[in-house]
Amino acid sequence: MISLQHITKTYPVGDGLTVLDDVCLDINEGEYVGILGKSGSGKSTMLHIMGLLDRPTSGLLSFNGRPVHALDDRELSELRGSLVGFVFQAFHLVPQLSVSENVELPLYYQRIPRRERRERAAHALEQVGMSARRGHVSSQLSGGERQRTAIARALVTEPALILADEPTGNLDSRTGGDIVALLERLHGQGRTIVMITHDREIASHLPRVVHIRDGRIEGV
Numbered sequence: 001m002i003s004l005q006h007i008t009k010t011y012p013v014g015d016g017l018t019v020l021d022d023v024c025l026d027i028n029e030g031e032y033v034g035i036l037g038k039s040g041s042g043k044s045t046m047l048h049i050m051g052l053l054d055r056p057t058s059g060l061l062s063f064n065g066r067p068v069h070a071l072d073d074r075e076l077s078e079l080r081g082s083l084v085g086f087v088f089q090a091f092h093l094v095p096q097l098s099v100s101e102n103v104e105l106p107l108y109y110q111r112i113p114r115r116e117r118r119e120r121a122a123h124a125l126e127q128v129g130m131s132a133r134r135g136h137v138s139s140q141l142s143g144g145e146r147q148r149t150a151i152a153r154a155l156v157t158e159p160a161l162i163l164a165d166e167p168t169g170n171l172d173s174r175t176g177g178d179i180v181a182l183l184e185r186l187h188g189q190g191r192t193i194v195m196i197t198h199d200r201e202i203a204s205h206l207p208r209v210v211h212i213r214d215g216r217i218e219g220v
């Protein structure tokens, strides 16, 4: 479904800082893949490239066999909006908005009418066990509830791919375990999920783990 071929990323720092070095990775539809590596190893950079938030310096990225390097920024952002849902360590909710309004936001940007937004947000919140809290202002939520809300927001556009960057990083280990279990359940329903972690214990529960070190994929 998603294919990275010989991807490199060099930031214009000093003589050039190479953060990804010849990364090749294929992710199939329906997979739940963990990306495990230390802080600074290039995990977020790789996820941003996979999620079309950033472009590689060289190499080829394709979705369902379709290369994306020739797309302009507008086409790229359209594709991203329909294909990818993101979950971040720091949740990135809008604190003044309600749970439901936060989840509706991606649909708002897609100009979906209000009533349909409400219905789809309600459905997404049901999937993450947050229906009872949909009217709460998000600043009143616990960390685990915030991350559930963020996952509902990622689900609401029905993306082909969910990308989660250290989704348990701001949570205690029990709440983090609940979030991993939720992602596991969504995977069981057929969703394709890529999750970054630096936590070996969390990675040990995942069906497939890709190790990254100093911008290179190790083993396999």
Ligand SMILES: Nc1ncnc2c1ncn2[C@@H]1O[C@H](COP(=O)(O)OP(=O)(O)O)[C@@H](O)[C@H]1O
Pocket (backbone or CB within 6 Å): 011, 012, 013, 017, 019, 037, 038, 039, 040, 041, 042, 043, 044, 045, 046
């Ligand atoms: N926009 C940027 N400009 C320059 N350097 C960056 C940028 N983004 C990340 N880096 C550097 O790239 C390296 C890898 O970062 P990152 O992909 O965030 O790693 P990880 O998510 O594994 O911690 C780090 O050394 C970081 O400082």
Ligand SMILES: [Mg+2]
Pocket (backbone or CB within 6 Å): 043, 044, 045, 165
């Ligand atoms: Mg990171």
